[in-house]
Amino acid sequence: EVQLLESGGGLVQPGGSLRLSCAASGFILNNNAMSWVRQAPGKGLEWVSLISSSGVGTYYADSVKDRFTISRDNSKNTLYLQMNSLRVEDTAVYYCAKTSGYYDYWGQGTLVTVSS
Amino acid sequence: EIVLTQSPGTLSLSPGERATLSCRASQSVTSNYLAWYQQKPGQAPRLLIYGASGRATGIPDRFSGSGSGTDFTLTISRLEPEDFAVYYCQQYSSSPRTFGQGTKVEIK
Numbered sequence: 001e002v003q004l005l006e007s008g009g010g011l012v013q014p015g016g017s018l019r020l021s022c023a024a025s026g027f028i029l030n031n032n033a034m035s036w037v038r039q040a041p042g043k044g045l046e047w048v049s050l051i052s053s054s055g056v057g058t059y060y061a062d063s064v065k066d067r068f069t070i071s072r073d074n075s076k077n078t079l080y081l082q083m084n085s086l087r088v089e090d091t092a093v094y095y096c097a098k099t100s101g102y103y104d105y106w107g108q109g110t111l112v113t114v115s116s
Numbered sequence: 117e118i119v120l121t122q123s124p125g126t127l128s129l130s131p132g133e134r135a136t137l138s139c140r141a142s143q144s145v146t147s148n149y150l151a152w153y154q155q156k157p158g159q160a161p162r163l164l165i166y167g168a169s170g171r172a173t174g175i176p177d178r179f180s181g182s183g184s185g186t187d188f189t190l191t192i193s194r195l196e197p198e199d200f201a202v203y204y205c206q207q208y209s210s211s212p213r214t215f216g217q218g219t220k221v222e223i224k
Contacts, residue, residue, distance in 0.1 A: 035213075045153075045161065045204055045215040061212055095160055101208035102151035104172065106160035 002026040002105045004096050009110030016086050016114070022079040022096030022107055030055060030074040033099040036081050038092035039109075046092075049081065050099060064090075086114045118143055118207050122216035128224040135192040137219045139205035144185050149209035152181055152190045155218075156201045164203075165190065195221070 008020040020036070036048040049070040050059045058070050069082040079096050091114045097103035119142040129135055139150065148168035153161040163172040165181035168188055178193040192199055200223050205216040 044217050045206070047213045047215070050213075059211065100166075101149055101213075102163060102166045102206065103153075103161070104163050104166075106162070108160055 002098065004098065004105060004107035006094065006096055006107040006110040009094065009112045011113045011115065012086055013116050014086060014088055014114055017082070017084045018086065018112060020081040020083065020094055020096075020110055020112070022081075024077045024079065024098075027098070029072055029077045029079060034070075034072065034079045035097045035099045035103060036070065036079075037095045037097055037103065037106075038090075038112075039095070040089075040092045043092075048094070051079070083112070086112075088114050090114050117212060118145065118210055118214050120205050120207060120214055120216035122203075122205060122219045124219060125217075126220045126222060128222050129195055130224045131195050131197055133195050135190075135195055135199070135221055137190040137192075137203055137221075139183075139188040139190070139216050141186040141188075141207060145188070145207045146209040148184055149207060150181075150183070150188050151206045151208065152179075153204045153206065154199075154201045155204065161204065192221075197223075 003025045005023045033053045035050045051070045067085045072079045093109040093111050095109045096107045098105040121140045123138045150168045152165040155161040169181045180191050182189050202218045202220045204218050
């Protein structure tokens with residue numbers, strides 16, 4: 001059974017940093033593209049970042065480019081999102097999702113709150 | 117960037133009724149790379165439809181998708197109590213991947 005479990009969210013001040021983790025089970029992470037998708041409170045879904053199945057390609061939404069970094073540790077079957085220079089507008093639930101173009105499996109999400 | 121516009125914003129229906137949700141793209145979605153998701157309060161989205169009309173694993177056959185080019189439709193043939201939720205469309209034919217703003221299906 002495919003499972004994704006995010007962690008690492010919390011309250012951080014503007015300009016701060018957080019690293020989100022997504023532990024995968026039931027499939028091999030490095031055989032699959034993976035994404036982060038976020039949802040601001042009461043709002044819709046926004047794609048944030050993707051890492052290709054090979055791990056060579058990484059892609060970012062313009063809103064997070066040069067501030068966020070996606071990566072993975074194949075030995076731990078875990079996906080990461082390093083978030084730097086956080087802004088109030090980055091406040092959201094962050095989901096990791098197994099990606100086949102569409103998002104076929106989602107984690108339960110982790111809440112990131114950026115506030116002073 | 118492909119902008120997806122969903123209509124209506126809210127659909128008020130009774131259990132047993134038919135629901136028809138629309139997703140219109142600002143430019144053609146090639147290869148029908150269009151997906152639909154269901155999201156209930158406090159839960160992650162769940163994949164319903166991919167490739168405009170393919171049902172994901174475990175999705176009941178009362179859910180169906182259709183359309184091509186710029187106009188797509190999600191139909192729920194007979195609403196069950198558990199179907200009242202927010203529905204999103206998403207295109208994966210070009211980058212960045214984008215979502216519609218959602219349609220809420222509520223109990224009338």
